Amino acid sequence: MSDTGEQWQVARRRKGAARRAKSLQPASACQDQLDVGKTIQRIRETVSELRCEDFWQEWKEQLLMAGSTQSKPPWDGKDAEVPAEQLGRNRDGGTCLELECVCYGLGSFSSCVSARYQLAMLLLLLETRQIPLKDCCVFDPVFSSGERDVLTELGLTVLTENEARKRLTTRPTLFYLMHCGKALYNNLLWKNWSTETLPLLRIIGNSFSGIQDRMIERDFQRDYSYITQAVAVCEERPLPCPSRLLDVFNDTAVITFPSSSLSKLPQSTWAEPPEPQYQHCPDLEIILREKQS
Template structure:
């Protein structure tokens, strides 16, 4: 991203009117969530981890939002994120986002909202450290969740996390157990230490928030897992995975290289 920063800034200024239109459509999406009652119905699921012993999040990381300037579903997901930050009292400046598909216009719009951009593709391997962290990952690939769990693989660290994204239980139900345990072992191993509450179904948003749940990891439940669970710390490689649903860091670099090589 740094190599193209100057070009992106020029494009951002030239498209200021377009950026205003994006923000206007985003406000409309927020109003839609509020007027439909979906946000009010979802608030209980959003607050469930706090009542279940999870640490209140001090910051947020969002992956895989998509092209919200042209996609109504992505816009609704971003509007939901902004409502979520308000509800949990996480300042926008403590929310970082990454999606390799973001345009310069979309990056500028996120900046206008006070949100931050992660500087590189982490492939989901974001360390929580000592802060309670909310991960917002609606409709992301399974490998991204698996990588995130691997990066924070200890009871003390996982207990500081809340993940809003694809249902872990749904993943288990849809995959053959041998494939699930081979390709996504960290999701498979943490299931018994996970609490999960689904967002409510709403006829207007069946494609936008389907299969989305709030997940958290109570420390006591994690401590009840067998010691062998924590002994396994191998970094995921997905060599045998036939349906890898994430963009790897090297994939992004390969797509940029031809343009970078031009005189």
């Protein structure tokens, strides 16, 4: 796979150009001077609110189901040497590889209510899957320094480098990608496009089939070829969303990649997958920045 030296900035999917542009503005001085303690308290209150919601119980069950169906690595693993610190226990008492978590495109949670609810849900998901907070990496170029302080104080690992097209998964990883741009999903699939790596991914984000339904088919196949192919072989479990939180959790699913499904694709599918270019995407939802000399 080629590496052109370019960088992709994460942008959350917006319903209009104005909202999309607003999400990429520099952080304000007010955000930089956040009251960390009060912001954390507000986030924890939102966590408590979601914990009492009926729809959260179904989210919890679906996430546990997704984890249990792929608790083993995609290889046989009987003779594989796995470091002891990477082994956890599944619900049946057997050993399994522990999950890591990566969150891109969360948005400015100090000023955006939807982003705060999505951060609160992330914390609940980490608790449910027993993923240590330090094993959850978060990144969004719109984070202010104050918001980065809040995330660090919560115990999460705040990435300093934009790796939206660099994350190659080497162990089971939960990707929390709420309302991210189509290109980000496509990039993630491209970077992990193999029968050995894709089964390690669990994605909580926009339904791939929903993305397909909203696009002209020829454009979808041309510009987002990896999502196009993934639709046919991934397993999606739709997650419920109450009407009052439609702007926060609509069109969300748990997406996994069973090895048995991937084997149905022709072998040529996996041979030297070309890097996405997006030459025909004037409204690209991530920003390409030239490599500085």
